Amino acid sequence: MFTGLIETIGTIENYDDSKDGVVITITDCSPILEDVHLGDSISTNGVCLTVIEFDEQRTKFKVGVAPETLRKTNLGNLTTTSNVNLERAVTSDVRLGGHVVQGHVDTIATIVDKKPDGEAISYTFELRDKEFINYIVHKGFIAIDGTSLTITSVDDSKAQFSIMLISYSQSKVILAQKKIGDTVNIEVDLTGKLIEKQIESNLRQQMNNEESQLNKLISSIVERKVKELMK
Structure with a gap:
């Protein structure tokens, strides 16, 4: 980790x-x-x-x-x-100043825009594997070439997102050396994957249980719609 x-x-x-x-x-x-x-x-x-x-x-x-x-x-x-x-890798006495990064890269992204914003640099990336945009949220964490950064904007339709690289970090990481068209390694925040897994598991269990609250709700909605159509 x-x-x-x-x-x-x-x-x-x-x-x-x-x-x-x-x-x-x-x-x-x-x-x-x-x-x-x-x-x-x-x-x-x-x-x-x-x-x-x-x-x-x-x-x-x-x-x-x-x-x-x-x-x-x-x-x-x-x-x-x-x-x-x-x-x-972290040890037991390391302060978690960034976020939990596994070192398990999910995909790569291409730099599609790079421009100065005051003393910072704004970058926009486009994912190679578009489905990972589902785990990228405004103000959430992301690891870019292993660097913990904060998302400043997200465009789901284009599978694009942006970050801001402050002046202090520009000499500490390789991102500042990269230009438009270069690629970076992307690891999305593990939290989103865990939440998705739990929701999918819960929904699957409820759908397989005829007496579950979800199935009862669906049956109730279907019955109401059928009655409305028959009027």
């Missing part, structure tokens, strides 16, 4: 692509490797990846990326010298 507060920006030193997946070497990240262990989780552009190797000087580490992860995310677009957001 992560907070969405990026600890440092790393650099891709090597990108080893094979039929079985990808092994990425990330360097320039000493601040997060002081206490690293093999098997630790590090969010890389919002993707929870496992450390499989690191150097003795603790300046760089390697992670493996499975084919399924490449399909869901934009990690396949990374090249040598690409910058990536990095955050270690």
Whole structure:
């Protein structure tokens, strides 16, 4: 689990692509490797990846990326010298300054607009997989390349949403380096998924129970409509 507060920006030193997946070497990240262990989780552009190797000087580490992860995310677009957001998994004494981020990317989005707004930058994104717009709400949380941000507007019909990147954050995350047409990894807020699951489960149980309040209500409405038609 992560907070969405990026600890440092790393650099891709090597990108080893094979039929079985990808092994990425990330360097320039000493601040997060002081206490690293093999098997630790590090969010890389919002993707929870496992450390499989690191150097003795603790300046760089390697992670493996499975084919399924490449399909869901934009990690396949990374090249040598690409910058990536990095955050270690939370510990029991970490303040949750962002929101609960799993590191399980749902889809990617394309930047369709970028413009200054005072000292901030306003971004608008369009989702590749349109159905995830159902979990994005005004003033709700979202993780963009692993960064916890607040939604400023939503256009359900276009599967688009906007955020504001304040001046302080512009030097702390890679989003400020991106331009219109670039893609980002998106993880929607888990809360919306949980609520949807509970509602669907509850409705299914009620529909399967003839004596449920929902079925009684539906029967009552149908009976009333039939009587109205027969008058």
